[in-house]
Amino acid sequence: MASDAVNFDDSNSVSDLANFISRAKTIEDGAAQFVARKTALAVYVPILVPADLGQGGYTILGMRVHRLAQPAEVNASYSLASIQDRLARMGETSVEFSLPPVEENPKWAGISVPVSGWEDAGAVANDTLSSSAQSGIDAVAQALPENPGLPVLVQVRQRIWSTQVPDVGMEIPMGAAFAMHALGFLIPGGQCRVLRNGSWTRLSNERGHVLARKASLLV
16 A cells, blocks of 8 residues: 655654755746655756657756655655645654645656666766856856746756767766756766666765666657
8 A cells, every 4th residue: 555654764754855855846836756665765857848858858857865764655846835845844853745636747757767677887076067067057057048948948958968978988868967966966076977778867966866867759
């Protein structure tokens, strides 16, 4: 039976979730996917999603894993606003999080993210990712016209964030660097592991993970 609530290991885990959701909401005010396996709760948030998943480009997700006090079974998506509402209702020391009553169905949540089978592809300096993220932020700002509509915004973001981080000797989309930066995962002077699994690239460190899938155009 699926859970209607999850119990976090401690109040720090609750604070971590609140911070993660808050940062994600400033990037893409959509939904988060909760996937609980035993005592691990993986929370995925969208950073970059193509207007049409079948038309190429990158899908980029941020992810953090939170430790639960008891095993739970969850695989559902909820709006970021509803998650924040539930968190706001919790007391300062409460660790029981009631799942929102209404589920969302974002198109990206149907993508199967690999859990195993990742192969190490090297490492990249956090400072390099931070610099690349800032360059991309500046490029997006310069490319957007005044009062752009959503289609223009999506097109510009997809074009710029799909370009590769320069001078790292491997394919890493700038959008993945932006995600690590915007979600607060980058520690100055540190490094991120780079892992591959088919069309997926993952950047990982002790603060969190970013997953990027390069889609092929359907013909």
